[in-house]
C-alpha cells in the first residue's frame with residue numbers, strides 16, 4: 001500500500017462544504033482510503049518549505065500568499081499505486097489542459113486556482129506528508 005498527500009486549496013474551501021464533500025467523494029470512489037484529514041490554515045513558513053522546489057520562480061510569492069491565505073483541507077490517502085493514481089485523477093496542473101472529468105477539469109478555475117494539489121512522486125509524498133502530518 002502506498003500513501004500520498006492530497007490538498008484541497010483555499011478557493012474551494014471558501015466556496016463551502018459541498019465542494020469539499022464532492023471532491024472527497026470522487027477520491028473515495030476511486031479506491032483511496034482517507035487515513036488523515038484536517039481543515040487548517042497552514043503557517044506561511046510551512047507553505048514556503050512545502051513549495052520549496054518553486055522558490056525563485058515568478059509565481060512563487062503569489063503561490064505562498066494564496067495557499068497560506070486561508071484554510072485548506074489536508075488529506076493523507078492510501079491505495080495501491082496511490083501517487084500515480086491520484087495524479088491521474090486530478091489532471092494536469094493547468095485546468096484548461098486537464099482531461100475531461102478530472103478534478104481540476106471539474107473544479108479548477110485557473111493555473112493558480114487549480115482546486116487541488118497531489119504529490120508528484122513517492123519521494124515528494126513522503127516529504128509532504130512529513131511536513132503536514134508530522
Ligand code: CMP
Nearest residue numbers: 054059063093111112113114116117118
Ligand atoms: P500545485 O500542483 O499545487 O504545484 C504548484 C502550484 O503553483 C500549482 O499547483 C499552481 O497552483 C501554482 N502555479 C501558479 N503558476 C504556475 C505555473 N506557471 N506553473 C506551475 N504551477 C503554477
